[in-house]
Amino acid sequence: MFGSIRLSTPDRVFSFLLGVLLWTSVPVLGWSVSGTVRNTSGAGLAGVLVSVRDTTPIHTSTDANGAFSLGSTTALGSELSGGSRWDLQLSGGELLIHAPHDGLLRISLVDIGGRVAWSGSAIASAGSARILLPSRFGSGAGYLRVRLAGGGEIVQAVVDGPQGLRLALHIALPRALASHPVLLFSKSGFRDTSYSMASDSMVGIPIVMLDTGTIAPCPTVKLAAGDANKSVSVGGTNRTYVLHIPSEYGGSKRAPLVIDFHGLGSSGSQQEASSPWKSATDADGAVSAYPNGLQGPTGTGWNFGPCCVSGADDVGFAKSMVADVEKVACIDPARVYAVGYSMGGGMTQDLGCEAADVFAAVSPAAADLLKETEDACKPSRPITVVAFRGTADPDISYAGGSLTVSGMTMTWVGAVNSFQKWALVDQCSGSPSAADANGCSTYSNCIGGVQVTLCTKQGGGHDQGNAAVGWPILKRFTLP
Numbered sequence: 204m205f206g207s208i209r210l211s212t213p214d215r216v217f218s219f220l221l222g223v224l225l226w227t228s229v230p231v232l233g234w235s236v237s238g239t240v241r242n243t244s245g246a247g248l249a250g251v252l253v254s255v256r257d258t259t260p261i262h263t264s265t266d267a268n269g270a271f272s273l274g275s276t277t278a279l280g281s282e283l284s285g286g287s288r289w290d291l292q293l294s295g296g297e298l299l300i301h302a303p304h305d306g307l308l309r310i311s312l313v314d315i316g317g318r319v320a321w322s323g324s325a326i327a328s329a330g331s332a333r334i335l336l337p338s339r340f341g342s343g344a345g346y347l348r349v350r351l352a353g354g355g356e357i358v359q360a361v362v363d364g365p366q367g368l369r370l371a372l373h374i375a376l377p378r379a380l381a382s383h384p385v386l387l388f389s390k391s392g393f394r395d396t397s398y399s400m401a402s403d404s405m406v407g408i409p410i411v412m413l414d415t416g417t418i419a420p421c422p423t424v425k426l427a428a429g430d431a432n433k434s435v436s437v438g439g440t441n442r443t444y445v446l447h448i449p450s451e452y453g454g455s456k457r458a459p460l461v462i463d464f465h466g467l468g469s470s471g472s473q474q475e476a477s478s479p480w481k482s483a484t485d486a487d488g489a490v491s492a493y494p495n496g497l498q499g500p501t502g503t504g505w506n507f508g509p510c511c512v513s514g515a516d517d518v519g520f521a522k523s524m525v526a527d528v529e530k531v532a533c534i535d536p537a538r539v540y541a542v543g544y545s546m547g548g549g550m551t552q553d554l555g556c557e558a559a560d561v562f563a564a565v566s567p568a569a570a571d572l573l574k575e576t577e578d579a580c581k582p583s584r585p586i587t588v589v590a591f592r593g594t595a596d597p598d599i600s601y602a603g604g605s606l607t608v609s610g611m612t613m614t615w616v617g618a619v620n621s622f623q624k625w626a627l628v629d630q631c632s633g634s635p636s637a638a639d640a641n642g643c644s645t646y647s648n649c650i651g652g653v654q655v656t657l658c659t660k661q662g663g664g665h666d667q668g669n670a671a672v673g674w675p676i677l678k679r680f681t682l683p
Contacts (some may be wrong), residue, residue, distance in 0.1 A: 215395055235274035236400060237410035240265050245252040247411060248390060257382040273386070280657035282345045289408055291349065296369050300349060302327040302450040303624045307352035310334055324352070330364075346384045385652065388412060394537075396683050401651025411683070421533035425454030430475070433492075435519045435527045444494040444524055445471040448532065449485035457535035459489040459678060462521060464547030465609070466504030466569075467511060480542050482672035487678065490532050494524060496547075505550040508573040515551060518557050525561055537682040542566045544596070544667050549573070549613075550592075552621075555588055556580035557626075564653075564680040566590070569669030570599055571621035574614035585629040585651035589673050593663025601659075622646075622657040629653055653680065 215673030240251045247269025254262035255273075290301035300308060304327065311322040389395045393412040428450040432502040435442045453456055458679055459683045461484050465474035465644070471493030475481060496503040497512045504511035525539055541562045543551035555565040559582035568591040572580065596600045603617025614626065622644075629648035635657075638644045643658040658672060 204300075235272070236405045236408065237270070237272035238405075238410060240269045240271065240412060242393070242412045242415065243411060243413060248393070251388050251390040251393075251462075254389070254399045257599055261384075269290070284418040298336055300325065300332045300334070300621075301330055302328065302332060302349075303330070304351060305330065307536060308332055309348075309350050309352050311348050321336065359570050364491060394418070397652075398683065414473065421455060421457065426452070426472075426532055428452065428671030433527065435520075435523045437523050438516050440497075440516075440518045442494070442497075442523070443471070444473055444492050446528060446532075447475060447481065447491045447493070448483075449486040449488060449490070451485060452490060452532075454533055456488075457533050457538075459484070459538040459540065460488065460525065460532075460534045461489055461491045461540045461542060462524065463491060463493050464505065464541070464543030465493065465496065465503075466545030466547050467504045469547075470503060474544065475545065477667065478542075479542065479667050479670040480674065483674040485518060489673075490528065492528055494520065495653050500611075504546050507549050508576045508613055510549075510608055510613050511546060518553065521554055522558060522561050531630060535681075538563055538678070539679050539682075540564050540566070541556065541571070541606070542668075542670075542673070542677075544569065545569045546663065555586050555625075558581055559583050559586040560682075562586070563682045564589070564677045566668065566673045566677060569593070569596060570605065571615045571618055572624055573614050577616055577621075577624055580624070580628055582628065584683065585649055585653040587653040587655070588625045588629075589654075589658065589676050590618065590625075591658045591660070591673065592623065593660045593666050595662050596665050598665045605651045618657060618659065622655065625655045629655055631655055641669065643672065651683065 232628060240253075242248055246266070247265070249265055249267045249269060251265040251271070252262060252272045253265065258301055261273065263271055263273050271484055292299040292301075293644065298310065300310075302308060305325055308325050308327050308498065310525070312320045319338060323334050323336075327333040350613050355393045355454070384400060386398045386400065387395065388397070388410055390412065393414055394415055396410065396412055398408060398410060425449045428436050428448050430448075431446045432443065433446045434441055437443070461480060463480055465471060475491075475493045478493075484491055496505050496517070497515045499512035501511065501679045505517050506512045507517070521541065525534075525536075528534055539562055541551045541554045541558075543549070545568070548567035551565050551567040552570060552572050553576075554562055555567075556576075556579070564587035566589040571590070571592070581647035592601055599606065600614055601618045603620060605612055605614045607613075615621075622635075626646040626649070629646070629649040629651070631649035631654075633646070634643045635646045635655075638666065641658055642660055643656050645657075646655040649655060656676060656677070658669060660666060660669075
């Protein structure tokens with residue numbers, strides 16, 4: 204059985220012949236967002252340019268109170284190409300396309316997050332093309348998209364259950380524009396920032412912009428490559444760490460900083476010698492630091508949950524260490540990362556929960572969240588987490604369970620439960636991706652554009668993780 208529908212824009216009319224299709228219902232095509240831009244003191248910032256990456260015509264400015272609103276439904280209407288017309292006809296399993304231009308066309312079915320469930324191509328000749336669609340599509344598919352292979356014009360339609368194509372818009376946009384755009388915020392005298400939308404409609408998002416004057420200038424003296432033992436006072440206690448400057452460090456351009464936490468009974472220098480992260484980050488000129496834990500009942504360690512060094516302010520130590528390094532090295536405060544192994548991985552989990560204002564992303568290895576503290580994990584903002592775990596870990600079970608160290612009992616929630624907890628904390632939607640060749644599965648549709656990844660090594664033990672996989676992910680993320 205077939206039906207027909209005519210859909211119009213202010214100066215275009217599109218005709219569709221609709222078949223009976225069993226596709227997933229999704230919200231109306233388009234997006235909208237509103238919020239307030241403030242400085243670090245909480246005052247609204249007027250005149251901040253709010254735009255969409257790769258889409259110059261879509262922009263606005265904040266009002267006197269710092270408020271803004273933006274959406275695709277009105278801004279895209281003016282982008283319709285004069286004289287262009289796309290007609291789509293769907294008959295049975297065949298899609299007939301009447302295009303305003305000849306050439307290679309890309310046809311795809313995508314979900315609400317812009318992920319492709321199926322794709323194909325066809326050649327438009329004399330203004331028409333045909334393609335046979337598969338009988339079944341991937342779960343969650345909702346948008347039918349036809350575009351010129353070289354970019355530019357796109358025609359999209361929303362699939363709405365058995366009624367077929369419910370709405371269509373003819374859009375001329377750069378092909379980089381996805382269903383959920385990245386918003387850019389820019390104002391003279393302030394650090395530009397970005398925000399990646401996580402749904403079709405977001406209301407009241409808070410954006411905080413830092414005054415460029417709040418960032419201390421880089422030190423005039425460039426640190427020489429090599430290692431140095433450093434110390435910093437935290438609550439009256441002298442804390443120590445090893446500072447590593449790679450030969451690739453330039454000294455005039457702000458570099459990332461990676462804080463790498465050792466396991467129970469180890470030290471900063473031992474972690475530097477055994478960690479896979481230094482070789483991965485050195486090539487980018489990233490500075491790294493290896494803190495020393497305080498002495499506990501079973502050796503040097505960290506204070507998190509019910510273990511392992513009572514009374515130590517290790518979160519305060521981590522923050523003070525970052526500030527201390529910034530005094531002597533040219534560090535980008537928006538690109539500071541925490542990684543850690545074993546009990547150091549547990550400490551890294553804690554920093555994700557308690558120090559998201561300092562660390563842009565964290566990567567724990569061979570350690571999960573603790574049952575005793577997971578409910579208290581409420582970071583100040585969404586934060587990217589990349590965890591590495593081995594299924595045959597003999598010390599901290601992949602499945603979770605209790606571990607007692609010198610009378611201190613910790614209950615690990617397990618790798619998968621920790622993965623899902625972080626997805627809940629970061630308000631990720633949808634299902635995680637299937638494990639890739641590195642065993643990594645990811646929640647990518649999260650608030651603030653962050654991601655949550657679990658990399659599982661089948662048969663792996665109590666391992667340090669894979670920095671060659673983790674570092675390319677971490678360094679993509681910065682503080683907002």
